[in-house]
Structures are given as C-alpha cells and as structure tokens.
Amino acid sequence: MWITVASGKGGTGKTTVAVSLALSVKNAMYVDADVEEPDGALFIKPVIKETFPYTEPIPKIHTDKCIFCGKCADACVYKAIAILKPIRKAMFFPELCHSCGLCAYVCPVKGAIEEVPKEKGKIRKGGKDSHKFMEGILNIGEASATPLIRGMKKYIPKDMDVIIDAPPGTSCPVVESVEDSDFVLLVTEPTPFGLNDLELAVQIVRKMKLPFGIVVNKHEKNNNLVRTYANKEGIDILAEIPFSKEIAEAYSRGIPVVNVIPNGKELFANIFRKIKERLNE
Amino acid sequence: MNRVKEVVILSGKGGTGKTTLTASLSKIIPDKVIVDADVDAADLFILLEHTRKKSTKFRGKSVASIDKNKCIKCGECERQCRFDAIHKDSDGNFSVNFYKCDGCALCTYVCPVHAIQMNEEIVGDWYVSETAFGTMVHGHLIPGAENSGNLVTLLKHEAQLIAKEKGIKRIIVDGPPGIGCPVISSLSGATLALIVTEPTLSGIHDLDRILSICKQFRVEAKIVINKASINKENVEKIKQFALKNSIEIIGEIPFDRCVVENLSQKLTPIDTDNCKTVRKEIEKISQYISARF
Ligand code: SF4
Ligand code: SF4
Ligand code: SF4
Ligand code: SF4
Numbered sequence: 001m002w003i004t005v006a007s008g009k010g011g012t013g014k015t016t017v018a019v020s021l022a023l024s025v026k027n028a029m030y031v032d033a034d035v036e037e038p039d040g041a042l043f044i045k046p047v048i049k050e051t052f053p054y055t056e057p058i059p060k061i062h063t064d065k066c067i068f069c070g071k072c073a074d075a076c077v078y079k080a081i082a083i084l085k086p087i088r089k090a091m092f093f094p095e096l097c098h099s100c101g102l103c104a105y106v107c108p109v110k111g112a113i114e115e116v117p118k119e120k121g122k123i124r125k126g127g128k129d130s131h132k133f134m135e136g137i138l139n140i141g142e143a144s145a146t147p148l149i150r151g152m153k154k155y156i157p158k159d160m161d162v163i164i165d166a167p168p169g170t171s172c173p174v175v176e177s178v179e180d181s182d183f184v185l186l187v188t189e190p191t192p193f194g195l196n197d198l199e200l201a202v203q204i205v206r207k208m209k210l211p212f213g214i215v216v217n218k219h220e221k222n223n224n225l226v227r228t229y230a231n232k233e234g235i236d237i238l239a240e241i242p243f244s245k246e247i248a249e250a251y252s253r254g255i256p257v258v259n260v261i262p263n264g265k266e267l268f269a270n271i272f273r274k275i276k277e278r279l280n281e
Numbered sequence: 282m283n284r285v286k287e288v289v290i291l292s293g294k295g296g297t298g299k300t301t302l303t304a305s306l307s308k309i310i311p312d313k314v315i316v317d318a319d320v321d322a323a324d325l326f327i328l329l330e331h332t333r334k335k336s337t338k339f340r341g342k343s344v345a346s347i348d349k350n351k352c353i354k355c356g357e358c359e360r361q362c363r364f365d366a367i368h369k370d371s372d373g374n375f376s377v378n379f380y381k382c383d384g385c386a387l388c389t390y391v392c393p394v395h396a397i398q399m400n401e402e403i404v405g406d407w408y409v410s411e412t413a414f415g416t417m418v419h420g421h422l423i424p425g426a427e428n429s430g431n432l433v434t435l436l437k438h439e440a441q442l443i444a445k446e447k448g449i450k451r452i453i454v455d456g457p458p459g460i461g462c463p464v465i466s467s468l469s470g471a472t473l474a475l476i477v478t479e480p481t482l483s484g485i486h487d488l489d490r491i492l493s494i495c496k497q498f499r500v501e502a503k504i505v506i507n508k509a510s511i512n513k514e515n516v517e518k519i520k521q522f523a524l525k526n527s528i529e530i531i532g533e534i535p536f537d538r539c540v541v542e543n544l545s546q547k548l549t550p551i552d553t554d555n556c557k558t559v560r561k562e563i564e565k566i567s568q569y570i571s572a573r574f
Contacts, residue, residue, distance in 0.1 A: 009322050010458045011296005015483070036459035037294050037490065039483035077343065077386055100363055100385030140493045143430065143462035150365065168295045168458055169321040175380045175425045191544045193300065193324040200322065204424040208380075223545065245511075248536075252481035252512035 008197025010168035020258030024268035293487035480515035
C-alpha cells in the first residue's frame with residue numbers, strides 16, 4: 001500500500017508526520033519526494049547504501065551535420081533552441097529544455113540531433129533498522145521537480161507499505177507524487193492559512209478521485225477551525241497532534257514527533273490501521 | 282528604463298513564518314507595491330484586508346486534446362509522450378491527463394491522422410487590489426496546474442508597471458517555497474532576497490540550498506532567524522554559517538505563541554500589544570530595509 005503524505009502549505013509538519021508514520025509501520029519504506037528540500041533524512045538518519053544520478057535526455061546538435069533549417073527551433077514550444085540561419089549557428093538553452101524529444105523527432109537530418117543524458121538530481125537509497133529509505137535531491141537551478149519524482153517512483157516496490165513524503169503546495173510535482181497512491185494523508189494546522197491551503201489540496205485529491213483523510217498538527221484545545229470544515233465536507237480526521245514547545249524543540253534537533261509524545265507509536269500505528277480499514281471496506 | 286527595487290522574501294522550506302513576516306513588513310515599510318508570488322498557496326491576502334480592482338484570467342498552459350472521432354487508436358501518441366500523459370481510458374478511447382500533459386505538442390506531430398490539437402487552458406486568475414498599505418498584485422492557480430513561474434513573472438511585471446506609473450520606490454514580494462521554477466522567477470531581477478529561516482536542522486539544511494540559488498542568480502541575500510528561541514544551539518550554527526558565507530543576519534525574532542494566536546484571528550504580530558518583543562524585532566528589520574532598499 002502506498003500512502004502519500006501531503007499538505008497544501010509548507011511547514012505544517014508534513015515531514016515529521018510522514019517519518020513518524022513510516023517508523024510506526026513494520027518494514028515500511030519512507031520515500032522523500034520533497035526533492036526541492038528533502039529533509040526526511042535529518043529525522044530518519046538512514047544508512048545510505050546507494051547513490052545514483054537521475055538523468056533526462058537533452059538534445060545535442062551536431063553542427064557538422066545540421067543544415068540549419070530551423071525546424072527544431074520552430075517546433076520547440078519552450079524556445080530552448082534558436083537557429084540562426086544566416087550565420088549557420090545553433091544555440092541550445094538547457095535550462096529551458098523539458099526533454100520532450102520533439103526536436104529530435106522533427107529534425108530531417110539523420111544524426112544532426114543526438115539525445116544525451118543530463119543529470120537533474122540524485123536518488124539515494126538506504127535504510128534504518130527494518131525500515132527502507134529513499135530520497136530524491138533536485139540539482140540546484142533545475143526548474144521542475146516533476147521529472148525527478150516521476151523517475152523515483154520507478155524504484156518504489158509495488159508490494160510494500162510505502163509512505164511518500166510529497167512536496168508542499170498544490171502544484172504539478174504534488175500531483176505527480178500523489179498519483180498512483182492508494183491513500184492521501186493531508187497534514188494541516190488549525191490556522192486560516194492552514195485551512196485555505198487544505199481546501200486547495202482537497203480540491204486536487206477529489207479531482208484525482210483518491211481516498212484521503214486529514215491529520216491536524218499543532219492542534220490547540222478549543223480550536224475547531226479544521227474540525228468544522230471537515231465536518232461540513234464529510235472528511236475524516238484521523239488524528240490530532242497537540243501543539244507544544246517540546247515537540248517544536250525536538251523537531252529542531254531532528255527528532256520526529258512519534259518519539260516525543262507519549263504513546264506516539266500507538267497514535268501513528270492507529271492512523272495506519274484506520275487507513276487500512278477504510279481501504280478494505 | 283530602470284527596474285524598481287524588489288525585495289523578495291523567501292524561505293526555502295515552508296512554515297518558517299515567511300508570509301506573516303511579509304504581511305508585517307508590508308504594514309510598516311512605506312512606499313511600496315506588494316506582490317504575493319506564492320501563487321500555489323497564496324495566503325498573504327488573508328492577512329491584508331483588500332478590495333479587488335482588477336481581475337484577469339491567466340492562460341498558462343497548452344494541453345493536448347484528442348478528437349475521438351478522428352482517432353484510429355494506433356497508440357503512437359501514448360508510446361511517444363515522455364510525460365506519461367496519454368492513456369487508454371475505460372471506454373477504450375485515448376485521452377490526455379490534464380495534470381500530466383506538459384504541453385510539448387510532440388503527440389500532435391506523431392499522430393498519423395491529425396487527431397490531436399493543442400488548446401490553451403485557463404489555469405488561474407490574477408488580481409490588482411488596494412489595501413490600506415498600498416497596491417497588492419496577487420493571483421492563484423487552479424490546484425495541480427503548472428506554470429507558476431510564468432504567473433510569478435507576470436505578477437512582478439505588473440507590479441513594476443504600477444510602481445513606475447505611480448512613482449513608488451520599492452516592491453515587496455512574498456516568494457514561493459522551494460528552489461524550483463517559481464523561486465527562480467521571483468529572484469530574477471530582484472535587488473534583495475530576505476531569507477527567513479528557523480533554528481531547526483531542516484531550516485539550516487534548506488537555508489544552504491536557497492542561498493546557493495541566490496548566489497547562482499546573483500541576488501544579494503540577508504537572513505532573518507524566526508522562532509529564534511526554540512533552539513539556541515542551532516541559532517549559533519546559523520550564525521557561524523552566515524559568517525562563513527559573509528551573509529548578514531538582520532533580525533532574530535523570538536518564538537512567541539502570540540504569533541500563532543494572532544494568526545488564528547487573521548492578525549499579524551504587529552497589530553496587537555501582546556506581541557511586543559516580536560513586534561520590536563520586526564520594526565528593526567523594517568527600518569533596515571527602508572533605509573537601504
Ligand atoms: S532540425 Fe535538425 S537540421 Fe534543422 S536546424 Fe534543427 S538540428 Fe539542424
Ligand atoms: S527536447 Fe523538447 S524542450 Fe528540449 S529542446 Fe528539444 S523540443 Fe525543446
Ligand atoms: S503535448 Fe506532450 S505532454 Fe502533452 S500529451 Fe502530447 S506529448 Fe504528452
Ligand atoms: S496517435 Fe493519433 S490516432 Fe494514434 S492513438 Fe493517438 S490520437 Fe489516436
């Protein structure tokens with residue numbers, strides 16, 4: 001079963017919840033898909049066994065074969081190629097290229113465009129005790145996290161309990177992380193920001209027709225902001241994690257919430273059990 | 282024509298209090314246009330009471346669509362699409378996944394019967410609003426849509442036009458989280474990046490990554506440590522890190538529950554009297570910025 005932990009807003013405690021959940025499920029795998037800012041390793045402290053680059057193909061124009069017809073440049077919707085016909089010059093802007101392959105497809109001259117791999121980021125695999133660990137790290141200056149996340153998913157075993165830590169927000173990379181999951185856990189906090197961003201996240205998972213539930217982090221007594229919303233929308237709240245300075249302080253030292261609150265393991269194992277039950281209904 | 286100075290507030294990691302700080306600074310620093318560039322989770326408007334003056338549709342993305350009457354179901358588009366965006370649906374028709382389609386148009390070339398067309402989709406709205414503290418340019422994207430970088434560029438461009446027209450001195454930008462495309466767009470042409478961090482291991486880790494981006498795009502960076510009282514040791518680490526990289530720390534805001542309490546009332550820490558220590562520090566940061574940028 002794949003569970004993706006997402007949150008419309010950053011800083012709701014998504015990572016500490018995802019890590020805690022993974023540590024509370026036997027033999028589970030934790031996948032850090034927050035590739036722009038992967039922080040899960042700071043909490044899990046895994047032993048890394050393998051690191052490899054993730055690449056995507058980009059065009060290389062061989063000017064000895066190119067006839068400077070400009071077809072590739074006209075076709076590329078991202079304007080990543082410019083062909084200067086009069087002076088027979090080809091220019092390529094790698095930061096604009098989306099690796100779609102169209103330029104090579106339209107080029108009329110065999111061998112004028114060769115697709116070569118370009119590193120977009122790194123994937124690291126390892127583990128901690130009985131738990132497996134994987135993370136993606138986007139190279140600085142890469143515009144889009146989506147390809148790396150798509151690439152990482154190929155290394156996630158289908159038959160395992162997997163907790164995927166999605167990027168914050170509600171943009172494309174989040175959709176990529178959430179897709180193919182069996183369940184989405186939305187972590188929120190009971191503030192007007194939290195609620196606004198939760199509503200956006202709910203819109204996405206509803207559109208994608210995925211089962212989902214809410215975990216309220218930094219819950220304060222007498223604050224019913226999220227409860228009222230969840231009630232109205234008929235969404236399950238699977239757990240409420242209290243707000244405390246101890247949790248915040250432990251977090252600052254890289255200790256996940258499961259190891260700070262009393263009965264932490266139970267609380268998170270319970271979330272997992274509830275999700276399983278719901279999926280078996 | 283010269284660009285109006287842009288101060289972009291960034292954090293790398295979310296939840297460091299970036300938006301709350303931006304709202305507070307926007308209320309104190311005079312003579313500015315405000316931009317909410319966190320378009321995937323635009324929250325600034327919640328803290329700044331405003332009236333919308335202008336609303337425009339944002340067409341940001343081309344998406345392929347297949348004419349099922351023309352399609353001969355050869356499957357070539359599915360095989361060639363590198364974004365895994367075309368699949369056979371339950372009715373046996375080939376269809377395009379709106380979220381996954383990158384808009385590259387490759388499928389329109391490979392289809393033997395020209396059954397595929399590209400359509401520009403409306404992926405959001407953007408607004409010019411008036412607040413008691415100045416004009417605000419903001420927008421939002423349909424959840425799951427890409428192209429937030431383009432929208433950020435557009436918002437900043439509009440802010441530049443407004444500032445120039447009205448002779449306003451500076452633009453304050455609430456930047457997006459992360460280090461990807463929208464962050465790069467928000468940094469492009471900026472005068473100063475104010476990085477809000479917190480003394481946590483993840484805060485420090487992300488600070489390093491966001492500063493590399495600033496360096497790469499040659500934007501001067503300054504640091505604000507938020508929630509400084511959570512972990513003194515980590516504050517020291519941030520200070521050493523800043524020293525080593527010759528980056529100035531221009532504020533240390535203590536951790537105080539009043540910030541969250543105010544937030545749940547949609548108030549910033551500077552709106553009330555219960556948040557004095559936080560407020561004093563934010564005022565100091567505002568003065569620093571007003572004097573130099
Ligand atoms: S399409 Fe091929 S031959 Fe034509 S300009 Fe591009 S690389 Fe050169
Ligand atoms: S691979 Fe696609 S995006 Fe890159 S240059 Fe070729 S056509 Fe443009
Ligand atoms: S436009 Fe590109 S990404 Fe979209 S469906 Fe066609 S080939 Fe795939
Ligand atoms: S390539 Fe054209 S004809 Fe073939 S399945 Fe795709 S849309 Fe249909």
